Amino acid sequence: MALQISRGWSMPQINAALDSIGQNQLGYCIKDWQRDGAANLLSGNDVLLLIETGAGKSSLFYLYALARPSEVVIVVSPLKLLEKNLVDRLKSLKIRAACLNADSLIHAQQDGRDIWRECARGEYQVIICSPERLSSDEMDKLLALPQFQTRVGVVVVDEAHLIPVWGKEFRTAFNAIGSLRSRLRSSTVFLALSATLIPGKPTESVTHSLGLAGPRFCYIKRKCTRSNLYIIIRRICHSISTATFGDIEWIMFEIELRTEDDILLMKKTIIYVDNIAQGYRLTLYLRSLLPQNLRHLGSKIIRHIHASTCSKCKEEALAEFSRTDRLSLLRYIVASEAFGSGVDVGDIFRVINLGTPRDANSALQRGGRAGRKIPKGELIVYVNARTWDGVQQHLGLLDRRNSKRAKTQDSDSSENKISICSYFRRLLEAHMKRNCLIQTIQEIYGDDPTILRDEVGSSRPSRRRHDGALKIRRSAHRGPGRMTKEITAKAQALLLELVTDLWLCTPATSATQFEGPDAYMSAEKQSLLVKHIRDLETPGQVRCVLGTDWPYWETHQDQLNAEIQQIRRSVVQDLQANYLKRQAELQKKTSSQLARGPDSEYNSESDVTSAGSDSSDSESIDVPLADIMQATEPCEHSETHQSERLIIRLPARSKASQLVDTTSTQH
DSSP, X not given: OOOOOOTTOOHHHXXXXXXXXXXXXXXXXXXXXXXXHHHHHHTTOEEEEEOOTTSOTTHHHHHHHHHOTTSEEEEEOSOHHHHHHHHHHHHHTTOOEEEESHHHHHHHHHTTOOHHHHHHTTOOSXXXXXXHHHTSHHHHHHHHOHHHHTTEEEEEETTTTHHHHHTTTTOGGXXXXXXXXXXXXXXXXXEEEESOOOTTHHHHHHHHHHTOOSTTEEEEEOOOOOTTEEEEEEEOXXXXXXXXXXXXXXXXXXXXXXXXXXXXTSOOXXXXXXXXXXXXXXXXXXXXXXXXXXXXXXXXXEXXXXXXXXXXXXXXXXXXXXXOSSOOOOOEEEEOGGGOTTOOOTTOOEEEEESOXXXXXXXXXXXXXXXXXXXXEEEEEEEOHHHHHHHHHHHTOOOTTSHHHHHHHHHHTHHHHOOOOHHHHHHHHHHHTTOOHHHHHHHHHTOOOOSOGGGSOOSSOOSSOOOSSOOOOOOTTSOSSOOOHHHHHHHHHHHHHHHHHHHHXXXXXXXXXXXXXXXXXXXXXXXXXXHTGGGOOXXXXXXXXXXXXXXXXXXXXXXXXXXXXXXXXXXXXXXXXXXXXXXXXHHHHHHHHHHHOTTSOOOOOSOOOOTTOOTTOXXXXXXXXXXXXXXXXXXXXXXXXXOOOOEEEOOTTOSOOSOOOOOOOOO
């Protein structure tokens, strides 16, 4: 029989009962702050809980629902994607739950059910809905029923930091959540949850909107800073308004992709973009960088999730991305805010924010998806070039030797042009001043600065992180693209020929006369040379690969270095030839697709910057141009999609000069 915590119990009794529920029904020992928060709710107090992402904030209303199974918990969730997962999680705890969204209501109607009536009859302990659904006529009717109203024990506002952000213009229903108090009993309590609610005006806005004040209000503040999140801030150097994305293409070359097994070595990554069209172009470009033999798996390796993606596609993508058995091919998700707050996938390694974030909260919330159940995670924020240079100029750090950047900022009057969140500006300035980013974040969120410096990333991290002891600087003249099997095999053959020739020229001794070339240079060292061949510009780099203890430096150093440079030049030439060949193939494919119409996949790598736009300005602006088309991507659930106008830029020379109206079924 389920334990029922009465309203008349003392705090020690409630705490003991919560510990029992945690052990027996949740399967773990609850933490002090979880016990404190749930006990305050059960005692009739409103609670505002601020704690880092991934800490387990939702456990507070799990505990409430398990402690008082006869009462109803209303959860206000900002994203529909999270609702079904929350329902499944609650059902696993034997808590009856339902989400009130368009999809669930339609499916219930098709099954001959009425979810609103089921809620009125008390069939669900937890009801999940959006702020917009909360203010609907159907919810008004449900809340007006006395028998339902008396059962509502707690209203949970998830991601409460969105109230002052989205409630102003984007989703005004967020501002109306607090009005629910007037429609419920005075004994109903409110629980607000956030990981990135900044002290001061943002917090005051939330407490005022939800009516959190007085002696019956409990404010629980834990640290909001993630000590295992490595934060990197970079300047965008290439336009993100075109069909190519030079700043982040490196993620496709971290792993030498040869077979399907290599795909599983790619680190799970979410790339957040500003709009659907930008995400679509990025998705196609990243897929085009896959090796030829793996491109047929492109839609399984890299997916695009946004607000107009059908609910079934979102659920499938989240389920596939959540797999931890290392058999999932889905490694990269390009996403909008629809795949943002609340997504709980334990083994995401990296989050990339492409473009200046609207505020610090947004960037850190997105970054909170990384490193949740693995030792380390990574957040990379790419900042618009004008914003970056404007802040640098304000700090007196802009490189005046770069005449183009300096003149651009001088003509822009940068002080009037920089319009970013003041908190994110603090982060950007800290990065440029080489201050610790974690310490700056602690100051922003009012955390106790007790995290050790060696537990967090540097505020000026290197461009790339490398594993292992061997570190070779990437050459600026390493050639485009990846090392194919053919190029690698050719380099191996040339190096083996070189090693054999040098070995034959080496006087034999009694100890070496019966040994082969492998004794001169091991197969392992040869493999390392081939692996780094395109970056070996100097004798010092070759010495770094072979090690200072290689016994033939004095006799063969000059000849070895000269021949390795010959091999390197051959490799770079082959890479350049492959790149030009691929460019020609893609151009031919694009021309063919344009001739066939808008139903084919757009995959051009041409420079498609619109006429009159400044390529140095890397902000994406997706507006109807003279040359546009509507691109689509096939979906197995086409009946669940709604019409969507997706505008994709094309080269000015293309023949597509009209917008073709069709129903987009893009992931």
